[in-house]
């Protein structure tokens with residue numbers, strides 16, 4: 364069992380140390396571990412060209428030839444992954460967003476399952492089997508601030524890495540308050556937690572998702588275990604990370620949020636949840652394509668007009 368540790372922080376600083384501590388825990392449970400620091404890697408922004416969805420020889424290929432390709436291969440080879448990344452501007456670092464924009468849409472498991480069925484039926488080269496493998500993840504968000512609101516979008520955005528491949532997240536730690544704590548080496552309880560989270564990650568590899576054990580705070584949402592909620596003025600709420608709906612119940616000062624079982628089963632990081640989005644995209648195309656045909660000349664005219672509006676910089 365291979366566990367990959369990815370740190371997106373400064374070399375030999377906090378994210379590196381926490382990531383390595385999680386790996387040490389995984390190693391103690393017999394995992395074959397690998398560590399990478401990506402800070403100097405060149406991982407550019409997705410250009411939205413759509414070329415990655417073609418995969419003529421069965422391998423998804425991004426047209427941008429940068430270090431994304433190395434990291435993508437490492438992720439596909441792993442059974443377990445821990446990402447430790449700093450919180451910048453209340454959310455994830457730009458490099459992680461760049462990586463997951465390119466990895467996520469291209470590796471959507473529902474779309475790939477459908478593509479594989481079609482390839483089998485047509486006798487075309489099959490997609491790489493690694494796209495259909497169950498994987499397990501843990502996250503560490505590292506923030507300087509002691510106020511949790513300054514790190515509140517770190518862990519939620521990290522979940523976007525695992526969702527398109529329906530990887531199972533089995534642990535997470537919001538390692539905020541790093542400024543006052545000064546160094547991970549002065550925070551023994553946190554280092555112990557990191558080690559234990561690594562053990563838990565390794566122990567879960569190969570376990571059916573519904574039987575996995577969770578490491579970390581339970582949180583409000585029963586799927587992502589986070590506390591971020593969308594509200595709409597009623598007692599109905601949505602977890603923005605998982606896209607599942609629940610309702611709030613007030614008991615005096617205490618707030619309970621109930622998410623029905625059927626909602627949990629359609630969370631964004633599950634196969635049914637991914638199929639919902641796959642079908643949504645299919646439906647969009649059915650509506651969009653006839654509109655494009657109907658307004659063909661008008662749209663061509665408008666595109667010409669707006670293309671002539673010159674930018675101050677162009678490649």
Ligand SMILES: Cc1cc2nc3c(=O)[nH]c(=O)nc-3n(C[C@H](O)[C@H](O)[C@H](O)COP(=O)(O)O)c2cc1C
Nearest residue numbers: 372373376377378449450451452453506507508513
């Ligand atoms: C550009 C920048 C933005 C930051 N924004 C936040 C923030 O919004 N919230 C926070 O808690 N810490 C913030 N920090 C502090 C880092 O999260 C903290 O220094 C962390 O330890 C960096 O990770 P590293 O030590 O692994 O490099 C920011 C740091 C930088 C450089």
